[in-house]
Amino acid sequence: MNVEDCFYLGYITKTKGLKGEIQVYFDFNQYDELDLDAIFVEINGKLVPYFVSSCKLHPNKTGYFFLEDTDTIEKAEKLLKKKVYLPNSKMPEREDDEFYYTDLKGFIAIDSKAGELGEIMEVLEYPQQFIAVVSYKFREVMFPLNEDTIDSIDEEEGVLTVTLPEGLIDIYTSEK
Structure with a gap:
């Protein structure tokens, strides 16, 4: 199984007890809809x-797992901080009208004042918000994705129109 054939779930954060139980933090939003009979750990x-x-899944985006053949704390500790994946075939089906900020990767970002910023290379998810990353004037520029910054999303054309906070782009483009 290759990483390209899988989707990222999260990572192993800690052990619990002495019998090899591990905690997984989920970066994947619909973790409670997944078939978790087997997982893939990147080693x-x-x-x-x-x-x-x-x-046992918890509402705080974590779950406690017992894995076969991982029955001691020593075996479990070797898995700490490792990324966890599932095959793409286990990805939950999405409704036609569902759209996520992560779907904006590859869209062209246009600011109402600065004009075209470039292609969104990455969408990062942080606990409080999503951040878009573009390459603008040979500099990496990051900006928040939320109701306050997004003016419109044209899915057919692949264009995101935003109004960024005053001075945000200057922070990235001004000479130091």
């Missing part, structure tokens, strides 16, 4: 399958 650039003996 040394390769995806290693682990069968899930049991898991």
Whole structure:
């Protein structure tokens, strides 16, 4: 299994108890809709399958897992800070009208004052907000994606129109 054939779920944050239980933090929003009978853990650039003996999901984007063959704290500690994936075939089906900020990757961002900023290279998810990353005038520029900044989204044309806070672009483009 390759990373390209999978989608990112989150990462292993800590162990719990002495019997190999691990906590997974989910970066994936619909984690409670997933079939979690097996997960893939990225170890040394390769995806290693682990069968899930049991898991308890919590509303704070975490879950506690017992994995087969991981029955001691020593085995579980080797998995700390590792990324967790599932095969693309286990991705929940989306409704036709569902649109997420992460879908904006690849869109062209246009600011109402500065004009075209460039293609959105990445959409980062932080606990409080989403951040778009564009390359503008050979500099990486980051700006928030929210109701206050987004003017319109043209899905057919792949264009995001924004009004960024005064001076935000200057922070990135001014010479230091």
